[in-house]
Amino acid sequence: MESIKLKKITSVWIIAVLTLFVASIVLGILMRLNQGGVLHQAPITFYSNMTIHGITMIGIWFVAGMAGINYLMERYVKTSYTANLIALILTVSGVLMLWAVTLIGKFHTAWTFLYPLPLRVMWAQWATPTFLVAMSILATGWLIWGISMMTQVLKVYSIPQVFAWQHFKKDPAVKTPPFILISMITLVGVVTCLLVAVLLMALYFAEYFSKGNFVNDALLMKNLTYFFGHTIANEMLYLGLAVIYELFSEVGGKPKWKTTWYVALAWNFTLIFILTAFFHHLYMDFVQPEGFQIAGQIASYLASLPAAAVTVFSVWVAVYRVKIKWTLTNLLFFVGVAGWVIGGFGAVIDATISNNIVLHNTQWVPAHFHTYNILGNVLFSLGFFYWFSIQFTDKRVSEKLSRLILSLLIIGGAGFLLAFYIGGADSIPRRFSNYPAEFTTARPLANIGAVFATVYLIPILILFYNISKRCLKILFSSS
């Protein structure tokens, strides 16, 4: 059973994530208003905000997923509180440094910090080394956490069992819970991409301090950057899915989902192909050999489509003509799966080489990744946060308020995303602080996006208040 210490630390994670989420949404709205010409920020301010918005969002929803699986994993294996605490301390230190680096130091490479940008110091001198240190601290903390969870699972399940290989035969003696399967597959990806991050930081440090005696290969650095960035952004979704596989049926008052051969197969595909799907970020890099580009397209399909198909199938079977108990938790999960699939579809369109030639670096890109985040992964974690917060209290969000929250999330989210999608289809480039007059639709679309994002912010604030209040109670309670 979950210990008191685990409950408390999970509460801290949740409050921290929600606080940073609200702050980052505000930055996002300011960016959209600036693109719409309502605000007139200096370009450096816009790009510093964009950088910290991107890094924070990726970071918080990654740790939200990790905290979620850590909490639920305690049902199957004993997890390490120390590793969880180290990750928390290092995350807080890293995040504080990153906010200082961008908002005070004006570091503005975008969250992808593509080589050689961090080394072309156009900001406070201290910002580049502090950024590299902050990223190293985060990678170290998360590596410790990830490896620790992997170790605890391996204490109970063997390697073939964690990957559910015995399910490829009939009537396996040991049954791997889907939660363990997906968590482990995700942790392997997480550890791999964090090792990439450590390597990447080491190469940056080497060039930074070598005074020109050591230079990096831009192609290697870009490959490593997306190996890390793309993989972590995807793995955090799978952390959320592990939570859904564990809780969806339980919350609805139904028996737990089971691992079958096709669930095992689909997730094993994800294990392998997610590690090479990042090649689709280099379609425009003519120095990358063609074979890698083709591998990128195939891996993008194989990493996402089978896992999406079995998840949608599982959710569909669980709800279609089945009487289940709907609560805010499983409603958030349900809408989240829909958002994930729609966003994933947008991503697969973009990952297809012939389409990427048109869509590359247009607003189609923020359109699709915001879809599976704001209407996908964020809802997975919010569902978990809400479920966690009501575990220890009788008070629930009323049905009326639940409906309001969901409606505003969907309306706000869909409007915000649609403005990006239409912009993308109209070839409006992404990452512009201001749009020249030639892009006639860019400004109105940005302002429409800002209005809908504000609508999205309302239910987030309600949930923030509601969940944080309960988490604070858990944090300060003695039992």
Add this chain to the structure above:
Amino acid sequence: MFKNIVLLLLIFGFCNFADAQTTSTALKEETNIYERVYDAPLQVVGQESATFDELYAQRPVILALIFTRCTGICNPFLVKLKESLQFKDGDDSFRVMVLSFDPRDNLSDMHRLAQNLGLEENEQWAFAITDSISELTQSVGFDPVWDSARRQFDHDALLVGINREGYITKKLIGLRERGDLDLLTGSINNVFVPTYRLQNQNMLFSCFNYDPVTGKNKPGLGLIFLALPAVLTASLLISISILVRRSRR
């Protein structure tokens, strides 16, 4: 807590090292790319005075920065440029602007230089001076250093490609061949130029090693780095599994 204090100390340490960083020499051609060149007032040999933006708006410009009292690179640089550009004779898609960065130079010095090079009548070439040279050199990332002992400037042989909108699209340093100049004239005419920094002895881990003789790429050490993290994770997984085997039983 202790860990946090150590980390903070480390950060301070790094901050103090911050100015150890200098722009790598290999990136010199990349500085100021896509920035606007300073709109300097120019006096052009044999023409009316004009501002720089009036000139590049007519045709894209290849800017060559020299000084007439130069006893070093300037003359070979211009001779080589003339020679390398012969294949573009009569091409009116660009203009070569030879500009003095030495305030001592006047129009007759530049006129003489044009005569010596046999380019006085050449439509493609213009020779000019400006009274705003420091703003202009700064805007293109050109940094000549005055050596008072030799009474000479220490400087790069720099060509700056500027398109019709006044943006620097490409820079070349040194005496360059026809192929490079072809890329330069393409880039100032907004043609996409696929270029990639060649590996040098300071670049230890490139993904591919290009052989200029055969024109082929060979796999490099960098590719190992791409595979390494996955191999490490797999080894880690197997090692942990073996180490904790006992607790599983």
